[in-house]
Structures are given as C-alpha cells and as structure tokens.
Amino acid sequence: MVMKLEMKINKIINFSSVDGPGNRLVVFFQGCNLNCVYCHNPETIDYNQEGEFISVNQLFERIKKAEKYISGVTFSGGECSLQSDAIFEIGEILKKHGIKLMMDTNFTQPSIIYEKLSSCVDAFIVDMKAYNGNIHKALTGSANNQILKNIQSFYDKIYEVRVVVVPGYNDDFEEIQKILRFLYEIDENIFVKLIKFRPYGVRKPYNDIQIPEDHLMESFISLGHEIGLKNIYYK
Ligand code: SF4
Numbered sequence: 132m133v134m135k136l137e138m139k140i141n142k143i144i145n146f147s148s149v150d151g152p153g154n155r156l157v158v159f160f161q162g163c164n165l166n167c168v169y170c171h172n173p174e175t176i177d178y179n180q181e182g183e184f185i186s187v188n189q190l191f192e193r194i195k196k197a198e199k200y201i202s203g204v205t206f207s208g209g210e211c212s213l214q215s216d217a218i219f220e221i222g223e224i225l226k227k228h229g230i231k232l233m234m235d236t237n238f239t240q241p242s243i244i245y246e247k248l249s250s251c252v253d254a255f256i257v258d259m260k261a262y263n264g265n266i267h268k269a270l271t272g273s274a275n276n277q278i279l280k281n282i283q284s285f286y287d288k289i290y291e292v293r294v295v296v297v298p299g300y301n302d303d304f305e306e307i308q309k310i311l312r313f314l315y316e317i318d319e320n321i322f323v324k325l326i327k328f329r330p331y332g333v334r335k336p337y338n339d340i341q342i343p344e345d346h347l348m349e350s351f352i353s354l355g356h357e358i359g360l361k362n363i364y365y366k
Contacts, residue, residue: 137186138217141175141209145197151233151256151290153202156194163210165237165271167260169297169340171332175209187221194230203231205256212240215248222251233290238281239273245285254290257282261301262309270300283317291322296343296351296365298328304354311355311363325351325365 141159150157161175161182174181185193194204204225206218211234218234225232234248235256245255259282260275261267267275282292294310296302301310307325314321325348330338348365355363 136217136220137184138214139182139184141182150205155203155205156197156201157205157207160208160211162213163208165273167271168337169295169328173334191224205233207235210237212236215244226251238278242284249288255288256290257292259292259294262313266301286317291324293324295326295328298341307351311358315358315360319359320361323363
C-alpha cells in the first residue's frame, strides 16, 4: 500500500508514563502556533528549526514494533493538530489495528478539525493556559476564544485538562477561580490537573520564574473542591 502523506516530527519516545494512561509511545510533532513562556520544548515551536519527515507507513511500522509493550500512542508536540491530515490517516490505521490513540493538544484549531479527528482519536489531553484573554495573550502570544469553545464542544472526549500555574501570569486566585468555574460548568467530573511551573528546558528570561509553593497549589485544589470539581489534583 502506498501512503501519500508524511508528517514532520521532532522525536519519538518509546515509553512514557506521563503522557496519558499506562505506558505510551509518544510522537512529538514539529511546529506550534503558540509561543508559551513556559514551553519545555521550545525547539519544537518553529516548524523549520528542527525535525525530520516521516511517512505514515514508517510511523506505523515504528508503532507496530512497540505495540506489545505499550498501552497506546500519544501525539504531542509542538502542536500535533497542525498536521491533522496525516494524523487522520495514521489514526484510521491505528484504529483498524486496535491501537489506542490520544492527542495532547492546545485545542487552537477550528472545531471541524477535532470533529474529524474524533473518529480515530480515543481522547484529547488539553492544555488550558488561562481563562482571561489578556492573560492568555501574555502567556502564549495568542487569543483563547477557540480553545474555550473547543473545550466546551469536545469535553466528553477529554481525558484531562492541564493548567500550568505560572507565577506572575495566571497564579492569582481570581484567574484560577475563573478557570475552575468554567470547567465545572462544563462537567463537574472532568479531570483537571494543575501543574506547577518548572523552569527545566524553559527559555530565558522565563526560566527565572519561581516554582509555585505547595501551599498555593493546595489552596487551588481546595478552591476546586469548593466549586464542586470532583477530579482535581496537582503535580
Ligand atoms: S502549546 Fe505546547 S508546544 Fe506550543 S508553545 Fe505552548 S507549551 Fe510549547
């Protein structure tokens, strides 16, 4: 069978326990349309900076070799949904072979893209950076209207919403409260993971931002419980 599509990736990790449930093979795609101050993989942002092309066939062969050792595959990045045509093509193949697929996405693309991908992607892991548009712009360089809309539209396909708490940006009580209320109003059972900002791999000058204290994170977890979220934790 001849496949036409190829994708540009940064790297493949054969085993990861932090990119979805179980042991997962993770494909990091090259290129992202956001520019988050806390990005741990800044080398994946510029599509032209690094990376290599791999065909759908080649990626499938690589996944097949790892199949018996993994619980599933996660596409991450960069922003994998920017290469949605190739993802759809390999997603359909993985589905046919019973291999579970998750996408770790910033949810910035038009809804129609995630709607199409929903047929072959088992679940989305979503980064919600901020609720307030100005804070989102300061954190990422872009607006968040489409992201919020996609979280509302595809909440039943979301495995987990991740919120990185970044001091000086989104770590005030009011902003976290708005994020948690927004998620609660969508679904009180949605899984919410608050993640402490950490400087590893982060570009200057943002690697000087302090790591949030445990007591601050714990106060946000209590806030989430008060709001009514049933599945909220921090890391
Ligand atoms: S969306 Fe992810 S890959 Fe893109 S800049 Fe933000 S943290 Fe980095």
